Amino acid sequence: MTNNKDETIAAAIAVLRQNDRGHYTVPTHGLYPFQWNWDSCLSALGQSHYDEDRAWTEIETLFEHQWEDGMVPHIVFHEPDDGYFPGPDVWQTHRPVPTSGITQPAVAGFAIRRLYDRSPDKSKIATRATTLLSKVNRWHEWFYRCRDPKETGLVAIIHPWEAGRDNSVDWDVAFEEVPTEGVMPFTRRDTTHANPEHRPTQAQYERYIWLIQHFRNLGWDNTQLHDASPFQIVDPGFNGILLRSCSDIADLAAELGEQSISKSSAAIVEKGLDAMESLWSDEFNQYLCMDRRRSELIQSPSIAGLLAIFAYIRQDRGKCIAARISDLGTRATYLVPSHDPAAPEFDGSRYWRGPVWLIVNYMIADGLQRIKEHTTADAIVRSSLELIAHNGLAEYYDPHTGAGCGGAQFTWTAAMVLEFLQMQTPKTE
Numbered sequence: 001m002t003n004n005k006d007e008t009i010a011a012a013i014a015v016l017r018q019n020d021r022g023h024y025t026v027p028t029h030g031l032y033p034f035q036w037n038w039d040s041c042l043s044a045l046g047q048s049h050y051d052e053d054r055a056w057t058e059i060e061t062l063f064e065h066q067w068e069d070g071m072v073p074h075i076v077f078h079e080p081d082d083g084y085f086p087g088p089d090v091w092q093t094h095r096p097v098p099t100s101g102i103t104q105p106a107v108a109g110f111a112i113r114r115l116y117d118r119s120p121d122k123s124k125i126a127t128r129a130t131t132l133l134s135k136v137n138r139w140h141e142w143f144y145r146c147r148d149p150k151e152t153g154l155v156a157i158i159h160p161w162e163a164g165r166d167n168s169v170d171w172d173v174a175f176e177e178v179p180t181e182g183v184m185p186f187t188r189r190d191t192t193h194a195n196p197e198h199r200p201t202q203a204q205y206e207r208y209i210w211l212i213q214h215f216r217n218l219g220w221d222n223t224q225l226h227d228a229s230p231f232q233i234v235d236p237g238f239n240g241i242l243l244r245s246c247s248d249i250a251d252l253a254a255e256l257g258e259q260s261i262s263k264s265s266a267a268i269v270e271k272g273l274d275a276m277e278s279l280w281s282d283e284f285n286q287y288l289c290m291d292r293r294r295s296e297l298i299q300s301p302s303i304a305g306l307l308a309i310f311a312y313i314r315q316d317r318g319k320c321i322a323a324r325i326s327d328l329g330t331r332a333t334y335l336v337p338s339h340d341p342a343a344p345e346f347d348g349s350r351y352w353r354g355p356v357w358l359i360v361n362y363m364i365a366d367g368l369q370r371i372k373e374h375t376t377a378d379a380i381v382r383s384s385l386e387l388i389a390h391n392g393l394a395e396y397y398d399p400h401t402g403a404g405c406g407g408a409q410f411t412w413t414a415a416m417v418l419e420f421l422q423m424q425t426p427k428t429e
């Protein structure tokens with residue numbers, strides 16, 4: 001692409017506009033032709049740099065499709081498009097506008113707080129913010145009711161797509177428990193849009209689909225799905241994002257005079273941050289995922305355990321994570337690889353088994369800045385900007401070569417570029 005700041009901004013905005021469908025944005029043309037939950041919330045941050053109203057609309061549209069029980073689905077199928085699998089005919093959630101039946105990382109609370117903070121005229125958007133605040137709060141309540149039935153303070157994902165990290169090494173062992181007998185015959189569409197070498201394997205897809213069929217047979221009843229799932233993982237990154245959003249809506253609610261939301265969200269955060277300690281590993285110097293069915297920490301050094309820094313975790317844990325990222329930097333040209341390059345399962349171009357993702361970089365850098373780990377945060381911002389300057393606005397990047405992988409002209413990558421340019425620490429002469 002280019003190193004010129006104005007040209008970079010123009011290119012990023014062009015991609016955001018190109019993928020804008022009026023009231024929602026698709027992650028990229030072809031590969032992902034609908035509205036994705038966390039893509040939208042993070043993309044709204046990018047939109048806010050040139051059109052604040054459009055940014056609020058992005059998140060409002062998503063929340064128009066919130067389920068009655070409070071869940072916010074991971075995909076909203078606004079318009080038919082058979083270039084994607086699995087479509088609404090597979091999910092069969094029977095919503096007025098079809099949606100998937102699982103959720104995604106709860107980044108909306110963080111996003112609305114950031115949009116609100118950045119708004120030049122808060123009185124103009126107070127009503128929109130208050131309406132969204134209560135919807136986000138209902139979603140958070142849903143998480144702790146339906147995905148933490150034993151009230152541990154940490155929620156579980158029941159499908160890898162919920163974490164967004166579809167084919168992480170973290171799931172390899174737990175995924176063995178997911179059967180493949182009875183999986184419907186299907187044709188993947190993702191591999192017609194992106195290099196199959198960059199995507200999850202067929203064996204993984206069979207298990208993704210098995211889980212969907214299983215939940216569908218249970219009528220998408222969220223009072224049953226958690227316990228009925230053979231896959232229950234407590235992911236520190238996923239919980240970190242949720243806890244950060246709870247902290248953010250606690251503050252926003254206080255500012256908007258919604259004291260009850262503020263108090264209940266603060267209580268969730270206190271309990272959740274204590275519970276996060278059960279995921280810490282001194283051996284790996286980071287948090288790890290836990291297989292809830294086996295009650296075992298998963299010995300897999302993935303980015304999930306670093307992303308936890310997005311929540312207001314203990315300062316000493318944050319310092320260890322900063323050290324861990326510097327250490328990863330000795331084994332990768334670009335930060336932050338989604339899996340440790342030293343691990344045998346690392347694969348630099350296969351989705352979440354090694355590549356760098358700018359949205360994760362953004363959340364980690366934000367957490368590092370909070371605890372004043374500026375050197376590491378700056379290194380991440382620099383890596384991210386170099387990646388896009390040399391390799392365009394790709395979905396993700398090989399941490400060794402910097403090559404762009406997966407989809408191209410990617411919305412949230414464009415949004416993150418606008419954010420990173422703002423985060424850059426000004427150089428002192």
Ligand code: DGY
Nearest residue numbers: 074085086161166190
């Ligand atoms: C996909 O289809 O690749 C998605 O990650 C599911 O959300």
